[in-house]
Amino acid sequence: MQKIVMAITGASGMPYSLTLVQELMRLDVELHLVVSNAAYKVLHLESPEYEEVLGLVEHTYRQEDLGAPMASGSFQHDGMVICPCSMASLAAVARGLGSNLIHRAADVALKESRRLVLVPRETPLNRVHLQNMLAARDAGAIIMPPCPGFYNKPRDMQDLIRHIAARIMDSLGIENSISRRWEGG
Ligand SMILES: Cc1cc2nc3c(=O)[nH]c(=O)nc-3n(C[C@H](O)[C@H](O)[C@H](O)COP(=O)(O)O)c2cc1C
Numbered sequence: 001m002q003k004i005v006m007a008i009t010g011a012s013g014m015p016y017s018l019t020l021v022q023e024l025m026r027l028d029v030e031l032h033l034v035v036s037n038a039a040y041k042v043l044h045l046e047s048p049e050y051e052e053v054l055g056l057v058e059h060t061y062r063q064e065d066l067g068a069p070m071a072s073g074s075f076q077h078d079g080m081v082i083c084p085c086s087m088a089s090l091a092a093v094a095r096g097l098g099s100n101l102i103h104r105a106a107d108v109a110l111k112e113s114r115r116l117v118l119v120p121r122e123t124p125l126n127r128v129h130l131q132n133m134l135a136a137r138d139a140g141a142i143i144m145p146p147c148p149g150f151y152n153k154p155r156d157m158q159d160l161i162r163h164i165a166a167r168i169m170d171s172l173g174i175e176n177s178i179s180r181r182w183e184g185g
Contacts, residue, residue: 003029004031004174005080005109007036008039014046014050016146016161023165031057033059034102063101072108078172080117081168087132119144120133165178
């Protein structure tokens with residue numbers, strides 16, 4: 001069974017994170033989930049049904065819980081994703097601040113050379129955001145802005161969301177078929 005650490009931070013894009021949680025649970029992934037304090041505010045606004053979805057997850061943590069397993073390199077897992085990733089959390093990861101559980105777990109993933117996927121959301125991007133993305137990439141993170149492709153002719157918002165969730169799962173090495181793949185054309 002694959003073991004994944006996931007963090008939800010306070011950027012827009014909660015439908016991506018909830019779809020990702022649902023799909024990971026459906027695939028029986030052992031999910032360890034941290035939700036930042038700011039993320040709860042955005043969840044209330046964007047996806048008021050969030051409690052039902054997050055209630056599916058057995059292992060959940062608050063950002064203050066620096067004693068949680070993923071704060072240590074001895075906790076083995078198959079990868080971490082921060083979805084969505086706020087510019088504040090991107091900065092903290094890029095600069096190695098380990099002052100909350102999300103930033104510490106990301107720092108640990110990088111030092112242990114484990115997969116770390118960041119799904120940053122802001123627009124437009126200023127120079128600091130761009131420099132932080134480059135720094136995080138140089139440190140080993142995968143930077144995956146949620147930019148869906150339109151070549152598969154999405155019918156609705158859920159198609160676009162699933163497309164991004166599928167690409168994130170691909171990056172985490174989780175087999176999935178939740179979105180149609182390009183087969184050439
Ligand atoms: C409704 C709402 C939407 C937000 N959207 C974004 C966003 O898309 N990108 C971003 O970087 N910050 C966004 N923010 C600001 C972050 O929540 C804020 O910077 C926060 O400190 C991030 O903390 P965290 O990274 O610990 O979750 C938003 C805040 C609110 C209330």
